[in-house]
Structures are given as structure tokens and as C-alpha cells.
Amino acid sequence: MVLGRKNMEEEQNVDYTDMLSICPQALEVYQQRGLNDVIAAYDIGNILSTNHFYAEAAFLFKLAFNMHSKSPSEYPLCHILWMIRMVALLKGNFPIKDEELEQLKGLSLPFYNYIVGWKQYKENKDAFSALSVMQNCYEEFPTGEEADRTYISIMMDLFNTDSKLSVEGRSYSTGMQATIPNNLFMYWDQNPPPEIVENFEYHQRLGHFNLKIFNKAEASDWLYQQYGVEARHLFLSARHPAEAADFLRVHVINHYGGWWLDADIRIKSIDQFYSVIPMVYDHVFLLTDNYVVHNDFFGSIPNSPILNECIRTLYHNCYVNRDMFIAYKTGPGIFNRGINRTLYHCLKGEGKRPSFIMLDYNQFWDVIDDFETPYKTASQHWMAS
Known part of the structure; x- marks a missing residue:
């Protein structure tokens, strides 16, 4: 899938069979549940991300975000959907638009710090600068999730010693x-x-x-x-x-x-x-x-x-x-x-x-x-x- 194809992420009620055929597990769930609600898009996006299809996962997370009511009572919360889209883009080494980062900043400053700090570290390997941006963003996540692992991998550059x-x-x-x-x-x-x-x-x-x-x-x-x-x-x-x-x-x-x-x-x-x-x-x-x-x-x-x-x-x-x-x-x-x-x-x-x-x-x-x-x-x- 070409992530930047014109109007691709704005299309609704389309057949995603061809796109999801790269991942049999994701395709099977799509054929069973469709892609007409937030949870289905979120679940299939997670399957794609787990199988390292990051461009497609980012697309699905954006689709879920666009379908989200933005109500604080609808789960997953909208800022989580937008953040995990950024994570998928980072993992796939795809560019993140400035306006998308600004949108994340408006939704959750700790999530914004997490993504921007991680992005900076991937670009220049400056652990101190990255951690100065990230601060203690891991506190926004349950223990053991990817944020903790990402954070500790960057911390090792500053604090670890050659054994x-x-x-x-x-x-x-x-x-x-x-x-x-x-x-x-x-x-x-x-x-x-x-x-x-x-x-x-x-x-x-x-x-x-x-x-x-x-x-x-x-x-x-x-x-x-x-x-x-x-x-x-x-x-x-x-x-x-x-x-x-x-x-x-x-x-x-x-x-x-x-x-x-x-x-x-x-x-x-x-x-x-x-x-x-x-x-x-x-x-x-x-x-x-x-x-x-x-x-x-x-x-x-x-x-x-x-x-x-x-x-x-x-x-x-x-x-x-x-x-x-x-x-x-x-x-x-x-x-x-x-x-x-x-x-x-x-x-x-x-x-x-x-x-x-x-x-x-x-x-x-x-x-x-x-x-x-x-x-x-x-x-x-x-x-x-």
C-alpha cells in the first residue's frame, strides 16, 4: 500500500480485501467483522502492526480515529488511536506530518512528548535530548507496554556500561x-x-x-x-x-x-x-x-x-x-x-x-x-x- 495515495484514507465503504491480503490473519478478521466500526479497525490494525505491516496498520488506526465519536466514554480513546498511528509510522520509518503531530499535542501532551522524543532519537541517536522531550511519558501507559521498553532502550545509551x-x-x-x-x-x-x-x-x-x-x-x-x-x-x-x-x-x-x-x-x-x-x-x-x-x-x-x-x-x-x-x-x-x-x-x-x-x-x-x-x-x- 502506498500510504500517501490521494484520498486513500478518506474513502469509506470500500472493499479492503486487496489491501489486507498481505496478512491472512487480518484478512480473516475483516471478512468476519468488516471495517465499519472503531473496534474492528483498531483490532485489525493491531494484527497488522504485530505482523510488521506498519503502513497498513497506520491507515487502519487513522480510519478508527476518523470513525471515533471523540467522546471520553468511547474506548479505545481517540488520543490513543492517534498515538498508535504515530507509533506505526515510526516503526515503519515513514514520515509523520507536522500537522498530525500538532493534532496529537492537542489531544495528549505526554503522548506527543513520547512520539516526538522517540522520533528525535531515531533520527539523531541523541538520547539525552530525546529523554528531555519524553520526560516521564511512560506514566501514561500501563506497566509493561511498549512505551516502557522504548524508554529503557533509550535510557541504556545514557546510563549503561560496557559489561x-x-x-x-x-x-x-x-x-x-x-x-x-x-x-x-x-x-x-x-x-x-x-x-x-x-x-x-x-x-x-x-x-x-x-x-x-x-x-x-x-x-x-x-x-x-x-x-x-x-x-x-x-x-x-x-x-x-x-x-x-x-x-x-x-x-x-x-x-x-x-x-x-x-x-x-x-x-x-x-x-x-x-x-x-x-x-x-x-x-x-x-x-x-x-x-x-x-x-x-x-x-x-x-x-x-x-x-x-x-x-x-x-x-x-x-x-x-x-x-x-x-x-x-x-x-x-x-x-x-x-x-x-x-x-x-x-x-x-x-x-x-x-x-x-x-x-x-x-x-x-x-x-x-x-x-x-x-x-x-x-x-x-x-x-x-
């Missing part, structure tokens, strides 16, 4: 004193299957970490003893064991300091751990290939300013966004938001820069092994909750 400077030529036997306590925490609610039991035993055999494995009863009592009845209640109210593990992990690491490791992954070896993970920082986080912060493996000192922000966000989501997707509500989403908030305050001169490093997805898999876990297919997966 190779901290690990080059170093091994377990010659390693310097670690800043993060040598504790390793894991969790399984009850009756772990054989492959999980074997994984626990494997980490015990490593003989390096002070290993503590929580079950549900122990975790509930520990949260009550350390954080009170509110923490225990929210933990026991979790919709899925993965959500309960999410709730526990930030509290445990922030209390004791150390490393968290999910029960269904393993550290390859102590030598590999020390050859990749820098030991001179108060926090070590690892990223996926699309800038999601891993919460299945991370390390921190106790009473961390970053984890304190994560916990604050966690409680907010538990009360305000109870039905949110788990990864956004209690999982990696709270880590992306906690890091963004902490670094934004540093950028404003309102706090000391924390000692931390974020490693990339290749380094994650240099340290961590996945292994076959039949329980995932035998029980409800956390992504379905």
Missing part, C-alpha cells in the same frame, strides 16, 4: 569480592514435578550459593513476618503460581539481597556465571531482545532503590489493575517501570545514580540454560491467566 570492562580476564577462582550477596532464591508452590526437583538438586550441588527454596506455605509465612498481613493477602490472592512467584521475588531480594532464579531455568556453571556477570554493581539486570527486563534471573543488593520502585508499582497494580496480563501486572513490567522511574529521577537530578548494569539477551543465554518442563503443557500456563 566486558568488568569481566574481561576474570574467572571464579580469581574473582573479586561481589557487591551483591551470594544468596540464590527459588520458588515452587507445592509438589514440584521431577524435573523441577532435579533442578533444585542441581543448584544445591553447585555448592556456591546460599540457596533457599521457598514453597507456598513458607513464602506466605515469610511475607507475613517481614511485610505484614497485606503482603500475605496479596500473595495468597494471586491468580496463578507464576503471579505468586512474581510477588515473592521482589520482596525476598529486596530484603536479603542476592540472586533470583526461576525454577524452570538453570545456571550453566559457576565459571560461566563469573565469566559473564559483572560483580562490581549493586544491581544486575538482563534484557530480552526487545528490551523486556528479565525477572526470572536478576541480582540486587538489599533495600534497593530500583526494587523499592518495583514494589510500589507491584502494589498499585495488585489494587488498581487486578485483571491485567500477569507479565505486565507483576512480572517484567514492574521491573521496566521501576528502572525507568529510578533513572528518570536521576536524569532530573533528584536522586543518586544507582550502581547497576543491564546485560543483553545474548549474555542471558550465555549464563542460563532452559530445559524441558512437561508441566507447562500439562497445566494452565501463566500466559493464559
Whole structure:
């Protein structure tokens, strides 16, 4: 589709079959529902964007915006539709008209700041200038959404350090004193299957970490003893064991300091751990290939300013966004938001820069092994909750 074709986006009641034939999933939804209302255009636009058809997605989001009543009671809200059109254009490296940006500015200044800052960064890679424009625009979005990931990717240009400077030529036997306590925490609610039991035993055999494995009863009592009845209640109210593990992990690491490791992954070896993970920082986080912060493996000192922000966000989501997707509500989403908030305050001169490093997805898999876990297919997966 040629995005600028004359009058294309003003056409109504046309057949979009040819345009949508590039994406079978989008075409199927169109054939079932048509394109005569805001929700249909929004849903099909999201399908197109997910499949990287950004020009077509931008067209659909504009179509949805034009059909929108502009009432604050009609969802998605009109300023969200206009903003995600801009996002699609940015992702597809298409130009954004000044008048469209001005229209977004009139609808939502934080969304305007988000788009303009991101656009500037894509054009000149000046992270400081981009973040000065974006400010704390991520606060307008639920935790874990693309805005948090985009923001943290730009923040890395300012705050992250080359990890190779901290690990080059170093091994377990010659390693310097670690800043993060040598504790390793894991969790399984009850009756772990054989492959999980074997994984626990494997980490015990490593003989390096002070290993503590929580079950549900122990975790509930520990949260009550350390954080009170509110923490225990929210933990026991979790919709899925993965959500309960999410709730526990930030509290445990922030209390004791150390490393968290999910029960269904393993550290390859102590030598590999020390050859990749820098030991001179108060926090070590690892990223996926699309800038999601891993919460299945991370390390921190106790009473961390970053984890304190994560916990604050966690409680907010538990009360305000109870039905949110788990990864956004209690999982990696709270880590992306906690890091963004902490670094934004540093950028404003309102706090000391924390000692931390974020490693990339290749380094994650240099340290961590996945292994076959039949329980995932035998029980409800956390992504379905």
C-alpha cells in the first residue's frame, strides 16, 4: 500500500480485501467483522502492526480515529488511536506530518512528548535530548507496554556500561569480592514435578550459593513476618503460581539481597556465571531482545532503590489493575517501570545514580540454560491467566 495515495484514507465503504491480503490473519478478521466500526479497525490494525505491516496498520488506526465519536466514554480513546498511528509510522520509518503531530499535542501532551522524543532519537541517536522531550511519558501507559521498553532502550545509551570492562580476564577462582550477596532464591508452590526437583538438586550441588527454596506455605509465612498481613493477602490472592512467584521475588531480594532464579531455568556453571556477570554493581539486570527486563534471573543488593520502585508499582497494580496480563501486572513490567522511574529521577537530578548494569539477551543465554518442563503443557500456563 502506498500510504500517501490521494484520498486513500478518506474513502469509506470500500472493499479492503486487496489491501489486507498481505496478512491472512487480518484478512480473516475483516471478512468476519468488516471495517465499519472503531473496534474492528483498531483490532485489525493491531494484527497488522504485530505482523510488521506498519503502513497498513497506520491507515487502519487513522480510519478508527476518523470513525471515533471523540467522546471520553468511547474506548479505545481517540488520543490513543492517534498515538498508535504515530507509533506505526515510526516503526515503519515513514514520515509523520507536522500537522498530525500538532493534532496529537492537542489531544495528549505526554503522548506527543513520547512520539516526538522517540522520533528525535531515531533520527539523531541523541538520547539525552530525546529523554528531555519524553520526560516521564511512560506514566501514561500501563506497566509493561511498549512505551516502557522504548524508554529503557533509550535510557541504556545514557546510563549503561560496557559489561566486558568488568569481566574481561576474570574467572571464579580469581574473582573479586561481589557487591551483591551470594544468596540464590527459588520458588515452587507445592509438589514440584521431577524435573523441577532435579533442578533444585542441581543448584544445591553447585555448592556456591546460599540457596533457599521457598514453597507456598513458607513464602506466605515469610511475607507475613517481614511485610505484614497485606503482603500475605496479596500473595495468597494471586491468580496463578507464576503471579505468586512474581510477588515473592521482589520482596525476598529486596530484603536479603542476592540472586533470583526461576525454577524452570538453570545456571550453566559457576565459571560461566563469573565469566559473564559483572560483580562490581549493586544491581544486575538482563534484557530480552526487545528490551523486556528479565525477572526470572536478576541480582540486587538489599533495600534497593530500583526494587523499592518495583514494589510500589507491584502494589498499585495488585489494587488498581487486578485483571491485567500477569507479565505486565507483576512480572517484567514492574521491573521496566521501576528502572525507568529510578533513572528518570536521576536524569532530573533528584536522586543518586544507582550502581547497576543491564546485560543483553545474548549474555542471558550465555549464563542460563532452559530445559524441558512437561508441566507447562500439562497445566494452565501463566500466559493464559
